[in-house]
Amino acid sequence: MTTHSTAYLDNPVLDTDSYKASHWLQYPPGTDATFFYVESRGGTYESTVFFGLQAILKSQLGRIVTHAHVDEARDFFAAHGEPFNEDGWRRIVDVHGGRLPVRIRAVPEGHVVPTHQALVTIESTDPEAYWLPSYLETLLLRLWYPVTVSTISWQARRTILHYLEKTSDDTAGQIPFKLHDFGARGVSSAESAGLGGMAHLVNFMGTDTVSGVLAARAFYGEPMAGYSIPAAEHSTITSWGREHEVDAYRNMLRRFAKPGSLVAVVSDSYDIYHAIGEHWGKTLRDDVIASGATVVIRPDSGDPVEVVHRCVSLLNDAFGSTVNAKGYRVLNHVRVIQGDGVNPGSIRAILERLSAAGYSADNLAFGMGGALLQKLTRDTQKFALKCSAARIDGEWRDVWKDPVTDQGKMSKRGRMTLVRHREYGSYRTVALPDGAVSLPADQLEHGWEEAMVTVWENGELLSDWSFADVRQRAASGR
Incomplete structure (x- = not known):
């Protein structure tokens, strides 16, 4: 039997776009250094949560380049129709031990930074490898x-x-498990599930995306970043047959409902309103209460706003509720999780309808799949990596573009860093003096501090954030 794997993707020299192979020939004569930056040029949201660079550095940029990699790349590009900088890559292997001579500075992960600010800077550290930052754009x-x-x-x-x-x-106790990641099956690859699932766990602790939990363990040292509960799917309910629907639900209670536990049961296989009103609300009502568990009913079809409101109302009729200190009803013994048609807009609409009807947000959790991990592109936040400076004949020159047809694509110029106001948490991208890696203390305005740190230099990871660090920064919102 032939076993296929991703070994064909393991050559770091080939982890680029085809046209990058020719770019070392395109810079002006006398170029011996380049400086690039990454930013969100706007998009759907006015701020972004910076996260994931550490995973990319550890899994991708840390790969050691060998002469065998260079051989393969040389042969590939010759057949592919592109020139190839064989001497440049041989030098990286021979002089640098296969480690890439670049310096990467970035915002500590988890910070929430407004758009239009530099989040990452990349510069070459070997005059003979001035072309390397551009070559790494595809990966970074x-x-x-x-x-x-x-x-x-x-x-x-x-x-x-x-x-x-x-x-x-109980806002603090409720929020960690209010949005559950259902997205693993809807993404393009296992790697996407890992990176995206981990990115969601920066903000919440509920997930069914195992890859995301494993990624947080591998790249951020978090032993268990997310949690799940036993839950039914349609096959485990419908295999009992429609006439035995209530027996399928009873089996879920028997198997999983223990004092203090949670169990989720999809209940819309046939008629969710009948399932709640008759099966859960009458036939199994006493069993639910006696179990000591919280049973979470999952609708999975129909208009989310209307269906959730009606399900909560029917559960209130069957199990009753308690009015909390803020005057909103909290269901007894049962909850609802909505995992169909969930996106940022529907979350707001559903919660607005529930609160207007007098129900607490305690009653509801959400599951989000494609809209969380897949229904997004690089243009969602208009991400770009651009060259902003080049050293030519010993002098740094500003590099930028300013297309008359799209002012939104105008790029920044010069070597730069990011500063942050200690008190207000605001950010500014500012120029660096020639030759400086960071902004000297005497050039920082009162109240401002460097917001970037060097995370990678010449093949070595210099900053290794824990997942707890990242979560704390994101939760602070600045």
């Missing part, structure tokens, strides 16, 4: 994906927090 700009997922998740958290603060007595 994939950072857009975990940043955008984490941003969407964080924005959803803001919305849910708003309604919890309005309607709940």
Whole structure:
């Protein structure tokens, strides 16, 4: 039997776009250094949660280049129709031991940074490898994906927090498990599930994306970043047959409902309103109460706003509720999780309808799949990596573009860093003096501090953030 794997992707020299192979010949004569930066040029949200660079550095940029890699790349590009900088790559192997001579500075992960600010800078550290930062664009700009997922998740958290603060007595206890990641099957690859699932876990602790939990362990040292509960799917309910639907639900209680536990049961296989009103609300009502568990009913079809409201109302009729200190009803013994049609807009609409009807956000959790991990692109937050400076004949020159047809694509110029105001948490991208890696203390305005640190230099990871660090920064919102 032939076993196929991703070994064909293991050559770091080939982890680029085809046209990059010719770019070392295109810079002006006398170029011996280049400086690039990454930013979100706007997009759906006005701020982004910076996350995922560390995973990319550890898994991709840390790969050691060998002469065998160079041989393969030389042969590939010769057949592919592109020139190839064989001497440049041989030098990286012979002089640098296969480690890439670049310096990468970035915002500590988890910070929430407004758009139009530099998030990452990349510069060459070997005059003979001035072309390398551009060559790495393809690999490094994939950072857009975990940043955008984490941003969407964080924005959803803001919305849910708003309604919890309005309607709940236990905002801090409720928020970690209010948005559950259902997205693993809807993404393009296992790697996407890992990066995206991990990015969601920056903001929440509920997930069914195993890859995301494993990624947080591998790249951020977090032993268990997310949690799940036993839950039914349609096959485990419908295999009992429609006439034995109530027996399928009874089996879920028998198997999983213990004092203090949670169990989720999809209940819309046939008629969710009948399932709640008759099966859960009458036949199994006493069993639910006696179990000591919280049973979470999952609708999975229909208009989310209307269906959730009606399900909560029917559960209130059957199990009753308690009015909390803020005057909102909290269901007894049961909850609802909505995992169909969930996106940032529907989350707000559902919670607005529930709160207007007098129900606390405690009653509801969300599951989000494609809209969390897949329904996004690099243009969602308009991510770009651009050259802003080049050293030519010993002098640094500003490099930028300013297309008359799209002012939104005008790029920044010069070597730069990011500064942050200690008190207000605001950010500014500012120029660096020639030759300086960071902004000297005497050039920082009062109240401002460097917001970037060197995370990678010449093949070595210099900053290794824990997942707890990242979560704390994101939760602070600045």
